[in-house]
Amino acid sequence: MKDNVLMRVAARWNMPFLIIFALYTQTHGELGPGGGFQAGVMIAAAFIVYGMVFGAADMQRIVPRWLTDILAALGVLIYAGTGIYCLTQGYAFLDYTAIIPSNPGGAEPWGMVSVEWGVGITVASVMMTIFNEITEGTLPGQEHESHDTEMVGKA
Amino acid sequence: MELIHKNLPALIVVLPLCMGLLTSIIGRRGLGWWMAMATTGAVFAMSGQLLWNVMHDGAYQITYQMGSWPAPFGIVYIVDPLNASVLMVVSTIAAVLTLYARKSVASEIQKNRLHFFYALWLFCTTGLLGITITGDAFNLYVLLEISSLSTYTLVALGRARNRRALTAAINYLVLGSIGANFYLLGIAYLYQVTGSLNMADIHHILVNQVFPTWGGDAPQYRTTVIVGFAFMAVGLSLKLALFPLHGWLPNAYTYSPSAVSGLLASTATKVGAYAFIRVIFTIVGVDFAFGLLHTDTALMVSAGAAIIIGAWLALKQTNLKKMLAYSSIGQIGYITLGFSLNNVNGLTASIIHLFNHALTKGSMFMALGVVVYRLGNARITDVRGLGRQLPVTMGVFVVGGLGLIGVPLTAGFISKWYLVTGAIQAGRYEMAAVVLVGSILALMYVWRVVEQIYFGKRDENAPKLREAPLTMLVPMVLLAAASIYFGIDARATSWVSQTAAELLLGVKL
Amino acid sequence: MQIVLDYYNYWICIILMMVGFYGVIAKTNLIKKALSLSLFQTGVLVFYISIGKVDGGTGPVLDEANADAVYSNPLPHALMLTAIVVGVATLAVAMAIIVNIRERYGTIDERDIEDIEHQTEE
Numbered sequence: 006m007k008d009n010v011l012m013r014v015a016a017r018w019n020m021p022f023l024i025i026f027a028l029y030t031q032t033h034g035e036l037g038p039g040g041g042f043q044a045g046v047m048i049a050a051a052f053i054v055y056g057m058v059f060g061a062a063d064m065q066r067i068v069p070r071w072l073t074d075i076l077a078a079l080g081v082l083i084y085a086g087t088g089i090y091c092l093t094q095g096y097a098f099l100d101y102t103a104i105i106p107s108n109p110g111g112a113e114p115w116g117m118v119s120v121e122w123g124v125g126i127t128v129a130s131v132m133m134t135i136f137n138e139i140t141e142g143t144l145p146g147q148e149h150e151s152h153d154t155e156m157v158g159k160a
Numbered sequence: 161m162e163l164i165h166k167n168l169p170a171l172i173v174v175l176p177l178c179m180g181l182l183t184s185i186i187g188r189r190g191l192g193w194w195m196a197m198a199t200t201g202a203v204f205a206m207s208g209q210l211l212w213n214v215m216h217d218g219a220y221q222i223t224y225q226m227g228s229w230p231a232p233f234g235i236v237y238i239v240d241p242l243n244a245s246v247l248m249v250v251s252t253i254a255a256v257l258t259l260y261a262r263k264s265v266a267s268e269i270q271k272n273r274l275h276f277f278y279a280l281w282l283f284c285t286t287g288l289l290g291i292t293i294t295g296d297a298f299n300l301y302v303l304l305e306i307s308s309l310s311t312y313t314l315v316a317l318g319r320a321r322n323r324r325a326l327t328a329a330i331n332y333l334v335l336g337s338i339g340a341n342f343y344l345l346g347i348a349y350l351y352q353v354t355g356s357l358n359m360a361d362i363h364h365i366l367v368n369q370v371f372p373t374w375g376g377d378a379p380q381y382r383t384t385v386i387v388g389f390a391f392m393a394v395g396l397s398l399k400l401a402l403f404p405l406h407g408w409l410p411n412a413y414t415y416s417p418s419a420v421s422g423l424l425a426s427t428a429t430k431v432g433a434y435a436f437i438r439v440i441f442t443i444v445g446v447d448f449a450f451g452l453l454h455t456d457t458a459l460m461v462s463a464g465a466a467i468i469i470g471a472w473l474a475l476k477q478t479n480l481k482k483m484l485a486y487s488s489i490g491q492i493g494y495i496t497l498g499f500s501l502n503n504v505n506g507l508t509a510s511i512i513h514l515f516n517h518a519l520t521k522g523s524m525f526m527a528l529g530v531v532v533y534r535l536g537n538a539r540i541t542d543v544r545g546l547g548r549q550l551p552v553t554m555g556v557f558v559v560g561g562l563g564l565i566g567v568p569l570t571a572g573f574i575s576k577w578y579l580v581t582g583a584i585q586a587g588r589y590e591m592a593a594v595v596l597v598g599s600i601l602a603l604m605y606v607w608r609v610v611e612q613i614y615f616g617k618r619d620e621n622a623p624k625l626r627e628a629p630l631t632m633l634v635p636m637v638l639l640a641a642a643s644i645y646f647g648i649d650a651r652a653t654s655w656v657s658q659t660a661a662e663l664l665l666g667v668k669l
Numbered sequence: 670m671q672i673v674l675d676y677y678n679y680w681i682c683i684i685l686m687m688v689g690f691y692g693v694i695a696k697t698n699l700i701k702k703a704l705s706l707s708l709f710q711t712g713v714l715v716f717y718i719s720i721g722k723v724d725g726g727t728g729p730v731l732d733e734a735n736a737d738a739v740y741s742n743p744l745p746h747a748l749m750l751t752a753i754v755v756g757v758a759t760l761a762v763a764m765a766i767i768v769n770i771r772e773r774y775g776t777i778d779e780r781d782i783e784d785i786e787h788q789t790e791e
Contacts, residue, residue, distance in 0.1 A: 135761045305758075327770065330770065334703075
């Protein structure tokens with residue numbers, strides 16, 4: 006699709022708007038409609054549109070596969086880390102009061118913001134991973150192996 | 161320390177999840193195994209502590225509120241003797257199998273994928289532990305899918321040895337997802353009636369507000385509750401491979417990597433059975449499920465068929481892993497039969513058999529794993545005359561086989577004893593007879609293999625085999641020894657199971 | 670006719686589910702099977718979302734000007750957000766396995782795969 010001017014321009018010019026709107030959705034997640042799921046999908050969509058027009062190889066130049074792999078795990082770790090932080094402060098798992106004990110109501114949004122960022126990062130990178138997988142046709146991290154090497158337990 | 165103690169129910173799920181994620185990032189170059197081993201070891205210690213705590217707690221219950229949100233609004237994790245013992249099963253098997261997995265998996269999976277394998281392994285454990293500990297019906301669905309999705313992938317990883325692992329995995333995926341969606345739909349119906357997702361709260365509302373109206377002229381939500389329960393029952397039956405919904409099981413067990421077969425056979429279906437017990441006894445209640453709908457009759461019929469047909473099909477297999485898979489279908493029949501009897505002995509048999517069968521089947525799959533490790537396959541002709549060359553491995557297999565038959569002084573005997581007592585107590589003599597026939601069939605399929613192992617002659621020019629490496633031998637022998645120990649001294653296991661059964665049936669309290 | 674119109678949301682979800690279910694059972698192409706599974710799940714999602722609607726209810730964002738406003742139940746939507754993610758993950762795993770099947774068997778048709786498996790010994 007790279008040869009089509011319309012597609013090229015549309016992909017290039019849509020990317021910043023998609024990302025800005027995604028960040029807007031992300032940052033408004035804690036007390037209004039929005040949040041990490043939607044934002045993550047939108048960020049991924051921006052890159053995937055680019056990848057669909059210019060090819061997955063070009064997209065992987067911007068977001069390499071090792072990066073999406075690490076980010077996917079990192080996002081969930083941010084989520085669980087928030088919970089564990091609360092736990093180490095002597096509160097229950099994911100009890101956001103731990104963040105500002107003097108003002109539980111004020112702590113709630115902060116807890117949610119950090120959790121939502123975790124969700125957003127994971128969703129975005131997993132979406133990109135799925136796109137990479139489908140275009141390449143392999144399971145994560147695997148290079149094309151020759152077909153008839155049936156590995157057998159060594160005697 | 162105090163902190164860990166207070167947060168045990170949350171940590172037991174969160175720890176393997178976090179470590180799984182870390183493993184997928186930094187678990188290369190053999191580090192993955194060490195991380196998995198440390199995690200499963202820690203989880204084992206934690207579930208031991210939880211079991212101890214709950215059995216010495218006056219109310220037999222530990223509640224943990226996620227995010228400090230109180231019960232019907234937030235997700236609560238509830239530990240009682242039933243799920244503490246299932247947690248114990250899952251964590252014991254996970255720890256022992258991780259030790260075993262090191263050599264076995266390294267020979268069956270490419271080197272550069274090993275860290276993904278251990279990450280998935282930990283996710284699967286996370287899901288299974290989570291299903292067991294959660295007190296929230298929807299949370300159960302999510303964790304069910306976490307464990308199932310990682311299991312599908314783990315099964316598919318067997319493709320390096322045999323490509324049929326892939327078709328087995330897709331088959332399992334399709335049926336497993338249908339099962340999970342049925343369960344989800346069932347929850348929707350109950351949510352529509354009660355407006356709650358907390359298991360105890362659903363039960364409370366059903367018993368106090370919904371069921372009393374059924375006797376009168378205007379029964380409320382009668383069809384909705386029945387349909388909801390039916391969906392949940394069918395969905396979970398698919399997950400636990402209850403006959404005749406067992407279609408996915410044999411191939412998935414046969415073609416997955418040896419360590420995964422062990423994990424699947426000894427924990428995944430057990431946790432499914434646990435979830436089923438929860439739905440019947442905790443969510444909808446016995447009076448509804450067994451009294452009004454006569455689910456017990458249906459369950460008994462399929463359990464009886466599972467016992468006989470599972471054992472019969474096991475008798476006809478030439479691939480030993482497949483033989484054990486069919487035998488697992490029969491064993492699931494015993495577990496289902498136990499709780500469908502609706503008395504303390506039957507339910508005790510179910511709960512104790514969850515543990516005993518996990519030990520037995522786990523050790524048998526591990527022994528076959530050694531055969532696969534040395535020979536690359538586990539057909540009945542492969543084990544011919546191996547009794548001399550692999551004495552310990554084959555010894556473990558035979559001990560496991562005796563457990564399947566239910567020979568006295570093995571753990572299997574204890575479960576069958578409770579089961580037959582329960583069946584007679586419930587006046588179901590025909591089911592007691594089915595159990596005995598099942599044992600005779602088990603004797604036949606186990607003997608068929610034992611005969612080949614000890615009396616068969618190995619080919620003259622076949623290569624001599626060495627005994628398995630130590631990291632594979634130790635876990636195997638541990639499980640086999642445990643299955644004998646709990647067959648001789650069943651005080652601990654029957655104390656826990658009986659308490660759990662009495663609590664579920666409301667005899668205690 | 671009335672029963673169809675009154676409960677149209679249930680009809681939609683039943684039809685979606687059954688179309689999906691039919692596909693899962695009857696289609697031999699594995700990709701079609703996986704997509705049918707997705708459709709089946711969509712039926713469940715629609716069911717959840719439709720039971721969250723309260724007659725005359727508005728979006729569940731606190732309206733301070735109107736004290737006795739009726740709100741729809743937001744919980745099913747939140748639950749389904751999770752279920753959608755689960756569905757996407759299932760589809761992704763299914764696709765990855767199917768791609769592998771194509772590499773190893775050279776086909777994604779169930780009947781062909783069965784034939785191949787029958788011909789070769791295990």
